[in-house]
Amino acid sequence: MRSGNCDNVSMSMTEVRGRLAPSPTGALHLGNARTFLLAWLSIRAQGGAVVLRIEDLDGPRIKAGAEQGAIDDLRWLGLDWDEGPTDANDHGDGAHAPYRQTERIENYQIAIGRLVERGVVYPCICTRSEIESAASAPNAGDHETRYPGTCRGKYKNIDVAEQKSGRPAALRYLVNDGWLTFRDAFRGDCEFSPALECGDFVIEKVERAGPSAGARTPAYQLACVADDAAMNITEITRGDDLLSSTARQLILQNALGLPHPTWTHTPLLIGSDGRRLAKRHGDTTIRRFREAGVGADRLVGWLAAISGLVPAGSRAHARELVAGFSMNRVPRESVVVTAEAILNIFSL
Ligand code: GLU
Numbered sequence: 001m002r003s004g005n006c007d008n009v010s011m012s013m014t015e016v017r018g019r020l021a022p023s024p025t026g027a028l029h030l031g032n033a034r035t036f037l038l039a040w041l042s043i044r045a046q047g048g049a050v051v052l053r054i055e056d057l058d059g060p061r062i063k064a065g066a067e068q069g070a071i072d073d074l075r076w077l078g079l080d081w082d083e084g085p086t087d088a089n090d091h092g093d094g095a096h097a098p099y100r101q102t103e104r105i106e107n108y109q110i111a112i113g114r115l116v117e118r119g120v121v122y123p124c125i126c127t128r129s130e131i132e133s134a135a136s137a138p139n140a141g142d143h144e145t146r147y148p149g150t151c152r153g154k155y156k157n158i159d160v161a162e163q164k165s166g167r168p169a170a171l172r173y174l175v176n177d178g179w180l181t182f183r184d185a186f187r188g189d190c191e192f193s194p195a196l197e198c199g200d201f202v203i204e205k206v207e208r209a210g211p212s213a214g215a216r217t218p219a220y221q222l223a224c225v226a227d228d229a230a231m232n233i234t235e236i237t238r239g240d241d242l243l244s245s246t247a248r249q250l251i252l253q254n255a256l257g258l259p260h261p262t263w264t265h266t267p268l269l270i271g272s273d274g275r276r277l278a279k280r281h282g283d284t285t286i287r288r289f290r291e292a293g294v295g296a297d298r299l300v301g302w303l304a305a306i307s308g309l310v311p312a313g314s315r316a317h318a319r320e321l322v323a324g325f326s327m328n329r330v331p332r333e334s335v336v337v338t339a340e341a342i343l344n345i346f347s348l
Contacts, residue, residue: 016048052084140241
C-alpha cells in the first residue's frame with residue numbers, strides 16, 4: 001500500500017445497511033467485540049439495518065458451537081440485528097435469507113460463472129498453502145505471499161487443466177498491473193497494487209487430496225463481494241487487517257458490475273508487545289467475562305471508553321451510545337490493551 005491521491009469510489013445510497021460477519025472459527029474476543037460494537041453503532045446511528053451473516057465457508061477451521069457462541073455473545077453485548085439467524089439452527093427469515101455462507105453456494109457459483117465467461121479467471125493446479133486457506137479472510141498474522149503467475153495462460157479451462165495435470169484445479173482472478181484506489185473512512189485515500197502485493201488471487205479453492213478431493217469452495221474474497229451486493233450492504237466496518245482485502249474486493253466488484261459500499265477499517269486492539277490481541281495475551285473471550293458475571297454494561301462501557309466514546313470507568317449499554325455516535329470520535333491508532341487493563345474490567 002502507498003498513500004497518494006485517489007478518487008473516492010464510495011457511492012451514496014438512501015438506506016444504510018451494514019453487516020456483522022463473524023467467522024465461527026473460535027470464540028469472539030475483545031477485539032471482535034469492539035469492531036462489532038463500532039460497526040453496529042455506525043449503522044444504528046444512521047437509522048440503518050443490521051444484517052448478521054455467518055461466514056462459515058472454511059470447513060476445517062469451523063468450531064462446533066462457535067456460531068451459537070457468537071450469536072449469544074452479540075446478544076449479550078446488546079447488539080441486535082434486523083436480518084439474520086436467531087440461533088444456530090435457524091436460517092433467518094429476512095428478505096435476503098439464508099444468512100449462512102454455506103447455504104448460499106449457488107449465489108457464489110453464479111458469480112464465479114460470470115467471471116469465467118468474462119475470461120478474467122484461470123485454472124491453477126499449483127499446490128500452495130494459500131489455496132488451502134482461501135476460504136477464510138486473511139486476518140493479521142496470516143502470511144500472504146505474491147503468486148508468481150505459474151499457471152497464467154497455461155490451460156483453456158478447468159477440465160483441460162485437470163486432465164493435463166491429473167490434479168484438481170482452483171480458480172484465480174487475473175490481476176492487471178497498476179494501482180487501485182479507494183477511500184477508507186479512517187485511513188483516508190488508500191492506494192494498493194494487488195499485482196505487486198498478492199498477484200492473481202484465488203476465487204475458488206479446491207480440495208487436493210483426501211476423501212473430498214476435487215470438492216470446490218468459493219474463496220472469502222468472492223463470497224464476501226457476492227454477499228455484500230446481494231444483501232444490499234452500503235457500509236462495511238471491519239478490522240484493519242482486512243484493508244488489503246478491500247483492493248481485491250474492489251476488483252471483483254468492478255469485474256461483476258457491482259456497487260461499492262463505503263469502508264471503515266478500525267485499528268486493532270494490540271497487546272503490550274505490539275502484536276494483535278490474541279490467546280498469548282490471556283483469555284479475552286467475551287464468554288470469559290460473561291461467565292464470570294461481569295455485566296455487559298461494564299464490558300461495553302470499557303469498549304466504548306477505549307474507543308473515545310465515554311470517559312474511562314463508565315458503564316454503558318450499547319443502545320445508549322447510539323445517540324451522538326460519530327466514527328470521528330474513535331482514535332485512529334491501534335489501542336494497546338495490557339494484561340492489567342483486562343483484569344481491571346472485572347473490578348470496574
Ligand atoms: N468473517 C471475517 C472475519 O471474521 C470478516 C470479513 C469481513 O468483514 O469482510 O475475519
